[in-house]
Amino acid sequence: MATAKPILSQPLSTIVTYNPMSASLDTTLEELLEQVYMVGFHHWPVIDDDRRVVGIVSDEDVVRTAAMHESAHMSNRFRDARGPIRITEFMSTKVYAISYDTDVSAALQMMLEKGVNSLPVTEDDRLSAMVTSSDFLREFSFSEHDACHAAVTTYLDLTPVQVPFDSSIEEVKMACEAEGAIYAVVMNGDFPLGVISRRDIRRAKSRDLARVMYLSEDPKSIRATDIIRESHSILPTDTMRNAARTMQNMQLQALVVSNRQNDLVGVLTQEQILHAML
Known part of the structure; x- marks a missing residue:
């Protein structure tokens, strides 16, 4: 039951x-x-x-x-x-x-x-x-909801958008828009370095605009590796609860899911966790 x-x-x-x-x-x-x-x-x-x-x-x-x-x-x-x-x-x-x-x-x-x-x-x-969405994620991470104990492989995106590590944030944004995605996995060859969301891109743009506005400096070209945060991946066998807590603690919208050889398996997003709650 x-x-x-x-x-x-x-x-x-x-x-x-x-x-x-x-x-x-x-x-x-x-x-x-x-x-x-x-x-x-x-x-x-x-x-x-x-x-x-x-x-x-x-x-x-x-x-x-x-x-x-x-x-x-x-x-x-x-x-x-x-x-x-x-x-x-x-x-x-x-x-x-x-x-x-x-x-x-x-x-x-x-x-x-x-x-x-x-x-x-x-x-x-x-x-x-x-x-x-963060309020719901927080509640889920400390609850006994059925989905808390499920492995992340039940819900993750197996075909995420991938971009090379030397992409500009404009190229990342265009790649996301072309696929209707809100995030992309930054890759160094076959190995995932982390996830960049469209929110991360907006934050980087706002910082650049503010720097131009307050310091009178010229705009600069921003690369994916300039804004990618500390890489954090989880295993396919990790639970949805652990994934939610990691997202909450690190203020991430998505997590790379990779195997022990660091091969990309997929991506788990906040939205997928929220859908699992219903």
């Missing part, structure tokens, strides 16, 4: 992040870019003066908009004829928000179906908390 799934039966209020970072309608592009660069935030609910959620912005929106508006003159950087570029010019007004009455499994299902990593949680229509 299958065991219970306490993660999905507990109240939503037990897993959310309270008092989340948010942005006002007056927030500028430059301010958000600095937060991506300095702190590594990935998403901001946009609230009005009554704390009602009127939009949402991701780090991808910030980096894309900054790259589009970057000026050759420092005095005009991230400005247009009307002044500083404000969040209202590039935020999404299509917001998927939930309340504390929302079932945990319904919240997770919505996150996966809509392809988002966070959901604002409102109380009396006002922003109260956020629930993110």
Whole structure:
């Protein structure tokens, strides 16, 4: 008989992040870019003066908009004829928000179906908390969910996008986009060095833009090996729980799965773990 799934039966209020970072309608592009660069935030609910959620912005929106508006003159950087570029010019007004009455499994299902990593949680229509993919990953890693004890081979991607170690991050990004993937395995010949996600690429771009903006330096070409973090792989026989804990502790979106000879077997992502929870 299958065991219970306490993660999905507990109240939503037990897993959310309270008092989340948010942005006002007056927030500028430059301010958000600095937060991506300095702190590594990935998403901001946009609230009005009554704390009602009127939009949402991701780090991808910030980096894309900054790259589009970057000026050759420092005095005009991230400005247009009307002044500083404000969040209202590039935020999404299509917001998927939930309340504390929302079932945990319904919240997770919505996150996966809509392809988002966070959901604002409102109380009396006002922003109260956020629930993110990291919140679900954390709960899974300490739970007794059935899938915790399964080997990662049950869920992993056996045909991940692969790029040479000397690829630029633009080449990595294009390779991911061509396959509709959110990550790529960086290879040195037949051996995997690690995984780069599109989020890693956005963070690297924001750092480069901030360096150009604050230090007046020229943009530089960034290679895959410049941003790949400490290589960490797991074995095909490792459990999903161990994989989730490794992702959580190292703040990774994906893990290389390789055998004892360091041959690439596949990749396990956060999204695959979240699907396993349902």
